[in-house]
Amino acid sequence: TFTNPATDQFVWYTMEVEVDSPLQEQTIDLSATVRKVVSVEIALVNPLPEPITFEVVLTGDGLLGDRTFTLEGSETNGVYELFYSPLVAKVHEGSIAFLNDRVGEFWYKLNLTADPANAIMLEPMACSVGGKTSTPVTVENPLGKEIVLTAVVENRTNFAVEPATVALPPYGTATVHVEYVPSSLGDLETSSISLTNPLLGDWQYQVSGRGELPGVMPEHTPTATVGEATSYMLSFRNPFPTNLSVDIVLDADDGAADDPMS
Structure with missing residues (x-):
């Protein structure tokens, strides 16, 4: 003014x-x-x-x-x-x-x-061909709200994550299982696995496994009425990428084996 x-x-x-x-x-x-x-x-x-x-x-x-x-x-x-x-x-x-x-x-x-963090190397797994094994993986949520992780598997022939999606509570932890199904004998089979979330980024893992000779499979107990015939189904998965011919040998209670069937 x-x-x-x-x-x-x-x-x-x-x-x-x-x-x-x-x-x-x-x-x-x-x-x-x-x-x-x-x-x-x-x-x-x-x-x-x-x-x-x-x-x-x-x-x-x-x-x-x-x-x-x-x-x-x-x-x-x-x-x-x-x-x-x-x-x-x-x-x-x-x-x-x-x-x-x-x-x-x-x-x-x-x-x-x-x-980015280096990939975590998980302990090598081994499993009989035709079977399945798994190892647990625990992840932690550093945020104060629930988040969902989604699994991404490079080698889906031999490896899977169960469950494929997992919800982590605020500041909590959750455990998923990395499953291995071999498709070869003695060969090293590998994969990279990521647990991803847009807010938290990726947890990277390197996994490996080897297939071993088949062993004793889980026991089955068919039942039948005396004097009557019945059938029982055994599921068998071919773990190899090529056709597989197998011999089926039935072992009676007295230990004598019948002629093998192809």
Whole structure:
């Protein structure tokens, strides 16, 4: 407002002020393997003689830290610890800002790199040809809400995951079973298996197994009425990728074997 003292006339203007954030104090590079955690220490100074409290604003996936940070009066060696624990492999940017009404805003640019985790090697499995074996795999949900994992199997001829989809409760665990059905004798059969979720990324596993000679199969107990004939069906799966001819030998109770049937 401009006023003329002699006439008391005045002229006034409306002003609009736009205040941008200051330039970043520093650029910090952070790199971590998914579902692992790394930390960095950020030094802060209090120029005032009385204590001040900063509001801390974190921007970016996987960033963890206190939401407020207090410095004593004239403190020159304050250290804030920032944690980075990504869930999904990617390269992205983030920031951390310290806000206070009296001293203003200080912020740091973050270059964030989330590397995929190495595949977990499961213990080799062995199973008689014609049979099936399995090994348990337990996964943990680090989120505060239920998530669903879906299994993706590279070699579906020999391996499967049961169940193929599994729900994990908030901060809970669940167990699936990796099943192995051999289709060869003595050959090493392998596969990669992924348990995937859009929010949590992938759990990668490497599995292997070898087929062994058939052994004693589970016992069957057919029943029949005395003096009457009945039939009983035995299921047999050919585990090999080619046609298979087998001999069927019936062993009587007295231990004598009948002539083999083809």
